[in-house]
Amino acid sequence: MKKYNSTIVLLALLGLASILFLPIVYKDTPGERDTFRMVMGIIDSITSNKPLGSSMLYGRDISFAYFVLLDFFRPIFQTNLALIIPFMNYINALSAILTVIPFFFLVKRYWGTSIAIVANILLMFLPVWRVTSQYGHPMTGAVLFMFIGLALIGYRSFLSSLRLGWKKLILWDVLIIASFALCLMFRLDAILMFPLIPACLLLENYPFKKIVSPSILYSFFPVIIFKVMQSQLPPIPGIEKSNGIVDQLLLWNNPTRYVENFLFGNLLFVWGLNPLLFLIFFISCIYLVYRKNYSSLLFILPTVLLNYIFWLPNPAPARHFIYLSPVVAVSIAIFLADIFPTVKSFVKNNTKRGVALAVVLIFSVLISFKYSYSAPMSEKYSHTVRSLGNELQQLEPKGQPILVIADTIPAVVQIQLISKDTKVKYEKTNVFTDDDITYQKRSTFRPKPLYISVIVVENQKNKFICYFQGWKSKINEIQRFLQETDQYQKGYLVLNMLDKEARKVDVEASSLSNKFDILKL
Numbered sequence: 001m002k003k004y005n006s007t008i009v010l011l012a013l014l015g016l017a018s019i020l021f022l023p024i025v026y027k028d029t030p031g032e033r034d035t036f037r038m039v040m041g042i043i044d045s046i047t048s049n050k051p052l053g054s055s056m057l058y059g060r061d062i063s064f065a066y067f068v069l070l071d072f073f074r075p076i077f078q079t080n081l082a083l084i085i086p087f088m089n090y091i092n093a094l095s096a097i098l099t100v101i102p103f104f105f106l107v108k109r110y111w112g113t114s115i116a117i118v119a120n121i122l123l124m125f126l127p128v129w130r131v132t133s134q135y136g137h138p139m140t141g142a143v144l145f146m147f148i149g150l151a152l153i154g155y156r157s158f159l160s161s162l163r164l165g166w167k168k169l170i171l172w173d174v175l176i177i178a179s180f181a182l183c184l185m186f187r188l189d190a191i192l193m194f195p196l197i198p199a200c201l202l203l204e205n206y207p208f209k210k211i212v213s214p215s216i217l218y219s220f221f222p223v224i225i226f227k228v229m230q231s232q233l234p235p236i237p238g239i240e241k242s243n244g245i246v247d248q249l250l251l252w253n254n255p256t257r258y259v260e261n262f263l264f265g266n267l268l269f270v271w272g273l274n275p276l277l278f279l280i281f282f283i284s285c286i287y288l289v290y291r292k293n294y295s296s297l298l299f300i301l302p303t304v305l306l307n308y309i310f311w312l313p314n315p316a317p318a319r320h321f322i323y324l325s326p327v328v329a330v331s332i333a334i335f336l337a338d339i340f341p342t343v344k345s346f347v348k349n350n351t352k353r354g355v356a357l358a359v360v361l362i363f364s365v366l367i368s369f370k371y372s373y374s375a376p377m378s379e380k381y382s383h384t385v386r387s388l389g390n391e392l393q394q395l396e397p398k399g400q401p402i403l404v405i406a407d408t409i410p411a412v413v414q415i416q417l418i419s420k421d422t423k424v425k426y427e428k429t430n431v432f433t434d435d436d437i438t439y440q441k442r443s444t445f446r447p448k449p450l451y452i453s454v455i456v457v458e459n460q461k462n463k464f465i466c467y468f469q470g471w472k473s474k475i476n477e478i479q480r481f482l483q484e485t486d487q488y489q490k491g492y493l494v495l496n497m498l499d500k501e502a503r504k505v506d507v508e509a510s511s512l513s514n515k516f517d518i519l520k521l
Contacts, residue, residue, distance in 0.1 A: 031135030065185030088136025149179030257313030272318035276368035284335035389414025400491030
């Protein structure tokens with residue numbers, strides 16, 4: 001395909017991505033609790049005038065480039081805090097749309113334009129990619145920078161074939177390293193995509209010895225840059241130091257979690273890819289083995305397996321599997337492109353069977369998308385739980401603390417948005433979570449104890465103690481929490497549990513504690 005045609009095709013794909021992603025973006029609310037926690041920290045950093053220095057910034061140390069990007073809009077946010085959420089959401093959608101460009105050029109270089117087109121379209125429809133584009137999260141930006149770096153590897157290899165000399169190529173090395181460093185600074189766990197670096201060099205037909213040194217160069221230096229930039233972050237007083245990645249691995253990748261979450265994790269893995277597309281992906285891998293297409297397999301399988309193994313013990317939300325979605329799309333695209341001539345010939349010679357096959361395929365696709373991954377929070381649910389914040393803000397002064405048991409993080413964000421004078425902080429209790437009790441008992445490699453935390457919110461009238469995992473599945477933990485501590489057993493209680501459809505769940509307050517005055521909102 002000529003360059004002009006490639007440009008037209010790329011513009012068409014960008015247009016398709018815009019049509020698919022922009023209408024489904026959450027307009028003024030996040031789509032999951034982690035994003036709400038980020039918003040809570042961004043608001044606190046603005047109102048306390050601590051850029052990147054708020055203790056409430058969720059994931060600051062592993063996504064600081066994302067927060068730097070958002071802090072660039074600080075003057076706008078200071079005039080209207082409510083703009084933070086739509087900015088985050090549309091930045092994410094834009095990242096998903098722009099990923100079309102490097103992804104297209106990368107796939108086109110190694111597998112051709114047709115497969116690049118199909119892979120891009122498949123990626124747009126993979127649930128984990130499409131859903132995560134609906135609301136703010138740094139993972140999508142990390143994927144964008146990863147594929148910019150990979151596409152630049154291909155372009156550098158092309159320039160190298162022209163024998164321009166190393167002095168002219170060093171600029172491209174710097175750009176490649178910068179792209180991968182930005183990838184890590186947007187989200188550190190994006191390092192799970194780094195097997196793609198040697199895979200691309202292999203696809204460039206580099207001999208093994210020439211793959212090793214650039215792989216180390218493109219992997220090692222971004223990590224060094226990440227650590228140097230991370231060390232420049234402003235210190236946060238009062239934050240307990242940990243052993244960093246070791247503590248996180250013991251907590252979330254504990255062998256006990258693999259056993260406990262095996263079925264649930266696999267279910268989310270399949271949902272995130274779409275059941276039908278997962279089946280086709282599985283078939284495509286077998287097909288690539290049959291065809292002995294090992295260079296493509298080395299591009300696909302290491303990243304898929306690494307992400308699958310890493311996230312299986314901590315699978316929720318299915319957004320965790322986003323890093324493997326582009327290579328899954330490539331694998332399916334290669335398979336479909338190879339079998340297309342056979343299918344076309346079959347349909348041409350068997351019209352009735354071809355029509356029946358098309359009907360079955362369309363029906364299967366519709367059914368499979370019905371049972372695919374959707375956003376952890378629907379817009380309806382997100383707005384409903386935020387409305388609790390309006391009600392809490394309107395309460396008259398009570399003179400005593402108010403314990404709020406609900407899905408409170410969205411409500412806290414709403415209170416912050418209403419009043420810049422709202423003070424918010426996390427407070428760790430001395431009570432273990434239910435999960436921690438389980439893993440401390442069953443695990444050989446005991447993780448660092450995980451205590452229940454509450455969010456202390458003070459507005460101009462009241463002080464709220466927010467139990468932020470206040471949903472029905474946590475009812476036993478809530479009861480134990482109230483039995484094991486007297487610190488919060490005074491004052492008033494607001495109980496507001498909802499199901500996934502944002503309907504109220506009836507729970508008797510007396511079943512939790514009889515030491516509170518109940519406030520019904």
